[in-house]
Each structure stands twice: as structure tokens, then as C-alpha cells.
Amino acid sequence: xxxxxxxxxxxxxxxxxxxxxxxLGLCPLLAVSNSVVNALGLGLATIxxxxxxxxxxxxxxNQVIDAIRLPAFVLIIAAFTTCAELLMQAYAYTLYQTLGIxxxxxxxxxxxxxxAEGFASKNVPVASLLDGLMMGAGFTSVLLLLGIVRELLGTxxxxxxxxxxxxxxxxxxxxxxxxxxxxxxxxxxxGAFLVMGFLIAxxxxxxxxxxEPETSGETAxxxxxxxxxxxxx
Amino acid sequence: MSMLNSSPHxxxxxxxxxxxxxxxxxxxxxxxxxxxxxxxxxVINIIWLALLALGIEALILHLRGRPIAFxxxxxxxxxxxxxxxxxxxxxAPWWLGLIGIxxxxxxxxxxxGGMGYNPFNPAMxxxxxxxxxxxxxxxxxxxxxxxxxxxxxxxxSLVMFFGAEPFAGIDAYTGATALDSFxxxxxxxxxxxxxxxxxxxxxxxxxxxxWVNTGFLLxxxxxxxxxxxxxxxxxxxxxxxxxxxxxxxxxxxSASGGSPLMHLFGGATMLGAFFIATDPVTASTTPKGxxxxxxxxxxxxxxxxxxxxxxxxxxxxxxxxxFSAPLIDAxxxxxxxxxxK
Numbered sequence: 284x285x286x287x288x289x290x291x292x293x294x295x296x297x298x299x300x301x302x303x304x305x306x307l308g309l310c311p312l313l314a315v316s317n318s319v320v321n322a323l324g325l326g327l328a329t330i331x332x333x334x335x336x337x338x339x340x341x342x343x344x345n346q347v348i349d350a351i352r353l354p355a356f357v358l359i360i361a362a363f364t365t366c367a368e369l370l371m372q373a374y375a376y377t378l379y380q381t382l383g384i385x386x387x388x389x390x391x392x393x394x395x396x397x398x399a400e401g402f403a404s405k406n407v408p409v410a411s412l413l414d415g416l417m418m419g420a421g422f423t424s425v426l427l428l429l430g431i432v433r434e435l436l437g438t439x440x441x442x443x444x445x446x447x448x449x450x451x452x453x454x455x456x457x458x459x460x461x462x463x464x465x466x467x468x469x470x471x472x473x474g475a476f477l478v479m480g481f482l483i484a485x486x487x488x489x490x491x492x493x494x495e496p497e498t499s500g501e502t503a504x505x506x507x508x509x510x511x512x513x514x515x516x
Numbered sequence: 517m518s519m520l521n522s523s524p525h526x527x528x529x530x531x532x533x534x535x536x537x538x539x540x541x542x543x544x545x546x547x548x549x550x551x552x553x554x555x556x557x558x559v560i561n562i563i564w565l566a567l568l569a570l571g572i573e574a575l576i577l578h579l580r581g582r583p584i585a586f587x588x589x590x591x592x593x594x595x596x597x598x599x600x601x602x603x604x605x606x607x608a609p610w611w612l613g614l615i616g617i618x619x620x621x622x623x624x625x626x627x628x629g630g631m632g633y634n635p636f637n638p639a640m641x642x643x644x645x646x647x648x649x650x651x652x653x654x655x656x657x658x659x660x661x662x663x664x665x666x667x668x669x670x671x672x673s674l675v676m677f678f679g680a681e682p683f684a685g686i687d688a689y690t691g692a693t694a695l696d697s698f699x700x701x702x703x704x705x706x707x708x709x710x711x712x713x714x715x716x717x718x719x720x721x722x723x724x725x726x727w728v729n730t731g732f733l734l735x736x737x738x739x740x741x742x743x744x745x746x747x748x749x750x751x752x753x754x755x756x757x758x759x760x761x762x763x764x765x766x767x768x769x770s771a772s773g774g775s776p777l778m779h780l781f782g783g784a785t786m787l788g789a790f791f792i793a794t795d796p797v798t799a800s801t802t803p804k805g806x807x808x809x810x811x812x813x814x815x816x817x818x819x820x821x822x823x824x825x826x827x828x829x830x831x832x833x834x835x836x837x838x839f840s841a842p843l844i845d846a847x848x849x850x851x852x853x854x855x856x857k
Contacts, residue, residue, distance in 0.1 A: 464650050464652060464653060466615075466649050466650075467648060467649040467650070467651075468645055468648060468649040471648060471649075473645075473648075477623070
């Protein structure tokens with residue numbers, strides 16, 4: 284595997300993670316991560332759209348003239364979002380109803396347009412497909428982590444109602460503690476912001492720990508002070 | 517002292533620690549009334565929260581590499597613990613206080629930079645976290661003496677504190693607070709009619725609550741006299757509540773929002789006006805701004821009490837006031853001497 288592909292994987296999953304570093308797509312990320320099943324449902328739909336749009340945009344990148352590229356990208360993304368929506372309606376209708384507006388809203392998710400504009404329109408299809416997959420997986424893993432923490436704190440269960448997404452997963456629910464009085468804050472919106480803040484802090488701590496042996500004291504933390512760094516373009 | 521001090525020159529030199537000690541001292545009349553009417557629960561809460569607050573403060577100061585003894589001696593963590601303890605219901609189990617004070621000191625105070633940097637009142641953040649997370653435990657107040665045959669004794673309060681949830685005897689002592697029953701159980705009665713059928717109302721406000729608020733008013737006046745707090749925030753807040761409740765009193769009709777006295781001496785009004793809204797770190801800092809800030813809190817308290825979902829709204833109102841304080845400050849900067857506006 285060439286270093287370019289390794290970089291794509293590393294960027295999507297960690298170094299340029301769309302949720303933890305770019306802080307993109309926060310609205311669906313915070314809104315639907317109150318349980319594992321919701322998080323996984325939205326994550327899979329986002330991966331599907333991201334992979335599809337990245338691949339298509341990359342294939343069409345030399346045909347679409349510059350002036351109308353953004354409307355063209357949005358049309359492509361909208362087409363894939365509609366596909367994802369129809370698929371969920373067909374195979375996971377209850378979950379589709381739970382996620383509600385956030386499935387059609389994938390079309391406005393900045394991660395997807397960002398990767399189309401920032402990566403897929405300048406790279407070959409295979410790299411773009413991998414980038415879409417890795418960015419989607421990075422987003423989904425943060426979504427899942429949030430879902431696990433919030434469901435655990437807020438209801439005391441894990442993997443409740445997984446059969447809504449995976450028909451074979453009916454018995455997956457684990458009751459970790461009997462929630463006489465669940466910690467409602469974790470399921471409410473402030474809980475999402477709090478857990479997200481702690482996740483970002485943890486990533487920064489791990490980054491600093493890993494950077495320590497290389498820099499060995501002399502050069503302090505350099506690099507961009509900006510919060511949003513939208514990838515190596 | 518060098519000759520080149522900046523103004524003000526004639527000050528008493530209160531350290532933060534001395535100010536905080538005075539605040540805690542001024543809580544004593546209110547705490548006494550709370551204990552008299554509602555039992556030992558509040559005292560147990562405060563002791564427990566104070567221990568936790570000191571422990572958590574020391575732990576976080578250690579993690580942040582700050583001098584522990586220096587910051588513990590400013591007593592700010594203790595004041596947070598006392599205010600949160602006064603606000604919690606006397607039936608609160610131990611874990612409720614643990615979660616509340618952890619949020620107050622750990623997140624609302626130290627994650628924002630510690631003493632002097634927190635944009636939100638730590639005690640109120642802790643209270644609101646608990647209120648929206650555990651509505652059942654947070655609204656389970658003891659019936660005041662006079663509305664019930666017996667208060668839970670010290671031993672029973674301890675059982676409730678350590679209590680295996682749910683404590684079987686707890687329901688014998690608990691009931692809706694005065695403000696709560698005025699909202700929920702009036703059902704179209706005239707105010708005077710409701711006063712005569714219920715036993716949770718006292719002379720001019722909720723039974724017990726009127727004296728608790730009088731206690732906090734006395735403590736607040738002491739703080740004013742000692743110049744620990746200014747008059748503008750409490751006056752702004754109390755005036756707003758008084759005016760709004762007078763406007764919507766409606767002669768005590770079935771649609772009345774309750775008398776001004778009921779609102780001024782009900783719930784957490786006086787505790788909020790003198791002890792919580794006046795927190796120097798999170799309040800507005802300009803003279804005109806403090807009046808606006810206080811009035812804004814008073815308006816929100818009344819709106820939440822009458823048209824909101826909660827029986828009392830002081831904690832939410834203070835947090836919303838904290839939100840707006842920087843904006844209020846920006847628009848109310850006083851004219852500096854020798855300059856036009």
C-alpha cells in the first residue's frame with residue numbers, strides 16, 4: 284500500500300477526523316448520538332452518501348466546468364442522500380422515523396461537500412473512494428463513541444433496540460446498571476456537548492503524548508492555531 | 517505600601533477569603549429558618565457538599581499544578597457548596613450532592629479557568645444539572661412544620677441521606693412546596709379561597725418559606741451594610757418581581773399569579789437576589805448594567821414561575837443573566853472622567 288493511501292486512512296480516522304478535528308457535521312453528530320442504534324444508523328447512511336458522492340464527483344471531475352461545480356456536487360450528494368433515505372424507509376422504517384429530519388439533512392452535512400470540493404474533485408476515483416470511506420468511518424466512530432457514552436450514562440443500557448437497524452440483533456441489549464433515576468442530562472443536548480468536549484480533549488491529550496518523544500522538549504507545540512483545518516488539499 | 521498605588525486609595529482591603537467568610541456568615545439566619553421548618557436535611561447537605569467541594573477543589577488544583585493551600589483559603593469552593601446545599605431539597609441522597617458539586621466545581625468553575633474566570637455561577641450550574649437530570653429527587657421537599665405532624669428527625673434525615681432508594685418512609689414527610697401547589701393544585705380557586713383550603717400557605721407566602729426568605733433578606737441586608745455586595749442587583753431583581761406580580765395579581769382572582777409578597781417571600785427569591793445573582797465573577801459589572809442584570813433575572817424568575825414548566829426559576833434566570841452579563845456590560849460602560857461618551 285502506498286503512502287498516499289496510508290495518509291488517507293490516517294487522516295480520516297485520526298489526524299484530520301471530521302468530527303474531532305475539523306468539527307464538521309456537528310448538528311447531526313450531537314442531535315442523534317443519544318443511543319447506539321441512532322448513531323450507527325446515521326453513521327452508516329453518512330458513509331454511504333460520502334462514498335457514493337466522492338466516487339461520482341471524482342469520476343466527473345474533468346467533465347464538470349469550474350463555474351457550476353458546486354451546484355453539480357450538491358445534486359450528486361442529494362441523489363445519494365435520497366437513495367439512503369429510500370433504503371432506510373424500506374429496510375429500517377422505525378429507525379427512519381426516529382432519525383426523522385436528520386436523514387434528509389445529510390445533504391447539507393459539511394463533511395460531504397467539503398470532501399467533494401476539497402478532495403474528490405482533485406484526485407483519482409480510487410483515492411477518492413477510500414477517502415470517502417475513511418472520513419465516513421472516522422465520523423461514524425465518533426458518533427458511535429458518543430452514542431455508547433450517552434446511552435450508558437442516560438439509560439444504563441447498551442445496544443438497546445438494535446433490531447431496528449440489524450434484524451438479527453434483537454438480543455443485543457445489555458443492561459449494565461439498573462437505572463432507577465437515569466442521568467437524563469447525558470441524553471439531553473447539553474450532554475452531547477459535554478461528552479463531545481471531553482472526547483476532543485482526550486484526543487488532544489493523546490496527540491500530545493504521542494508527539495512528546497519526537498519533539499523532546501525543545502520545540503513546543505507548533506502548528507495551526509485554527510480550530511478548523513480542512514485537510515491537505 | 518508604596519506611594520504609587522492606583523485608585524481607589526481608601527479601601528478596606530478585604531481579601532477574597534474574608535468576603536467569602538462574610539457571605540457564609542450571612543447565610544446563617546436563612547439556614548436556621550430552613551432547619552427549623554424543614555428539618556436537618558439542609559445542614560447535612562451543606563456539610564457533605566463542603567467536604568466534597570474542598571476535596572474536589574484540591575484534587576483539580578493539584579491536577580492543574582496550582583498552589584492548593586492558597587486557593588483553598590479563599591473559601592470560594594466552600595461558598596459554592598453552601599449555596600448549592602441551601603438550594604437542594606432536604607431529602608437529597610448523598611449521590612445527588614456528589615454529582616451536583618462535581619459539575620459545579622469541576623466543570624463550571626475549573627474547566628473555564630478557575631476562580632474569577634467562570635462565566636456561569638458554579639452553584640447554579642450544579643443545581644440546574646441536577647434539576648433537569650433528576651426531577652423526581654430535586655422536587656421532593658419536606659413538608660414544613662405546621663403542615664405536618666412531625667419533621668424527620670436527625671436520624672431519619674441521615675437515613676434519607678444514605679437511603680437505599682426509595683426510602684419507604686420518605687413519602688410521609690414530603691409534599692409539594694408552596695409555589696408548586698399554588699401552581700398545580702389551585703384549580704381555578706380564588707387566591708383567598710386557596711389560602712383557606714391548603715395547609716402549605718402561611719401568613720403572606722408559603723408556610724416556612726416566608727421565614728426562610730426573611731432570614732435570607734436579613735443576611736442580605738447584613739452583606740449590604742458590610743458593603744460586600746452592592747444594592748443594584750438585589751433591588752433590580754426584587755423590583756422586577758414586585759412590579760410584575762403586582763401587575764398580574766388581578767385582585768386575587770382565579771387567574772391571579774399570586775401577590776407580590778408571596779413572590780418576594782416565596783421560593784428562592786431572597787437567596788437568589790442577595791447571595792446568588794450578586795456573585796461578583798458572573799454578574800454584570802457596570803452600575804447601570806447591574807440594575808438591568810438584576811431586573812432581567814427578576815423578570816425571568818416571574819415568567820418561569822407563572823408561565824414556565826418549573827415551580828421556581830431562580831437558577832435558570834441567574835444562568836441566563838450570566839449569559840447576558842458581557843453584553844449588558846458592553847452597552848452600559850460609564851463615561852470615563854474627562855471624556856465624552
